[in-house]
Amino acid sequence: MNKILRAVKSALFIMVFIIPGLFLTGCTKKEEASNKLYIFNWTYYTPDSVIEKFEKEYGIDVVYDSFASNEEMFAKLKAGGANYDLCFPSGDYVSIMIKEGMLAKIDKSALKNFGNIDPGVLAKSDFDPGNEYSVPYYMGAAGVAVNKTKVSSYDRSWSIFCKKDLAGKMIMLDDMREVLGDALKYLGYSVNSASEAEINAARDLIDKEWKPNLLKFDAEAFAKNFAAGEVWVAQGYAESIYAEMDPSRWNEVDFFIPVEGGPSYIDSMVILKDSKNSKAALSFIDFIHRPEIYAEFCDAFGFPATANVPARSLKKGPQYYSAESLEPCELKKDVGADLEKYNAAWQQIKIGK
């Protein structure tokens, strides 16, 4: 009995004194070190190999924290106290963060590789004209994955979701801007439409033509569902779909960006205003746009080298979709107060009238 008591006492002692002590020393160490770079990025969006190379070359320790959505990232930064240097928001959030005064200007003269960036992508990044605050990281779009072993005849169009014979075997993202954007594009409107009539037309199309054929709206498990054969058609991100599948089954998948296009995104690198190590952040941005490094990043995810021109000829691996298929896509922008209209339409789709 005494032994047990002693064991409990020592366990308590460790919990109360030693573990917090470790945390405290951890904290003080963090503040001392100035050659650390705190990155706040999407979950697994920069390959470890790239980060390791950067650490080795510059003698900088990289701390990689991740977020799953722009909203989550924004809320965490707004709450304060998070000392990140470099962040990777999507275009609409770049403009929001500029408006809110959260970003530091980027000294482009210090970026040797800025010239490698596709001028088309720079022109499209009008959320930050002249790229004063942001440097494009990657341009992509959600598309449609089809299981070729189950579905044989289909058009590479959003009309695939109208196919009644696939009812219950299709899935779309639980993301109102994405899905409404697809419907808007299909109807020939802008993905950033502010017109209530257009948004409502898109809503009715989804509600009456698409939703009856869908298993569900899901942004968390769509790739798992697709890989498990639960659904045969999935609207979503290529990298998630392929990551869930064994490479031996990749030939079963046809991933395409529908001919009508859809909302595309540009994720950009931005330096936060409170950054303590903006020099290292700037070095990282420049490092990413070295052609061989950018090719390595794209190969790791099967991406086309959308934002970096010289990297295109250096890429070795396969890519899930071509840079050209993004042509008809339209960049998703912050719609400000018009978001209310999207909210209302989306609520009606998800809940019913």
Place this chain on the structure above:
Amino acid sequence: MKRNLGPAYVAPQALWITVFFAAPLLIIVAYSFLQKGLYGGVEPVFSIQAWVDMANPTLLKVTLKTLWVSLAATIVIILLALPCGYSIARSKNQALRLFLVIVPFWTNFLVRIYAWISILGNEGFVNQALRFLGFRAEGFQFLYNQGAVVFVLVYMYLPYAILPLFSTIDKFDFTLLEAARDLGATRMQSYTKVMIPNIKGGVITAVLFTFIPIFGAYAVPLLIGGKDSYMLGNVIADQLTKTRNWPLASAISMSMTLLTAIAVFLFAFKKPKEQQTVKDIDPLSQPNGKTIEFLHRSPEQGKKKPSGKGAA
């Protein structure tokens, strides 16, 4: 003279509840009366817009659906937990059986949800087994519908009903069942007319422990549900993270808290009165008690059924 140290003893808990319960709740109330920020958060401007938005037919529809799902799940849970709690209470190895009820808590609930997905999925274990037995190769669509949501909710919250039911049934004097049988009740009647009224407190606790968390369920409808399984918990999460309407999310949360608080108070005020009438009935000392009166009348009724065995 001894000083009353009561307040001092209560102080730590009072502080705890103030800081971690009352204060956050007040913040939520306050947020529901502020203007929403364009990019999430709130503007420090008084507004009742969130409460106006609440009067929205789509929200009412979700509320009704949520109520329906919660009620269905709670009823199934209680029906399953009653015999389960009873068998544990009467078992010789209570400790082992209780342990088995608690074991699932060792696994994170999200992992358990995903476990059900791999069991019930189209390529899941059940469908594979059915396919092996020669059923249609297409597989059965078990998941992503309302039934699946209720099923997994029942699984998730069953232990919360078994534990309080067990502890009340354990205290129940089982000789009362024999007495009821001696006085002519069928086996089923001895349970429904003698045991159930006596363990009413446990049943109420079990209902509260299951209904309230199910009413606010979020992860199960999100992961197991289909396109029409949207529940109030999901509406709140969407308002916070996707549509950036924090005041509306606060207003919905507050209404749910109020609704459940009212339900709890109603139960709590009703409880003591009923327990008294039931507890006071001692079959030997009070032959004129309600239960006994009934039992005196019941022999013929009991005989109509050929055997009570099946009913148990």
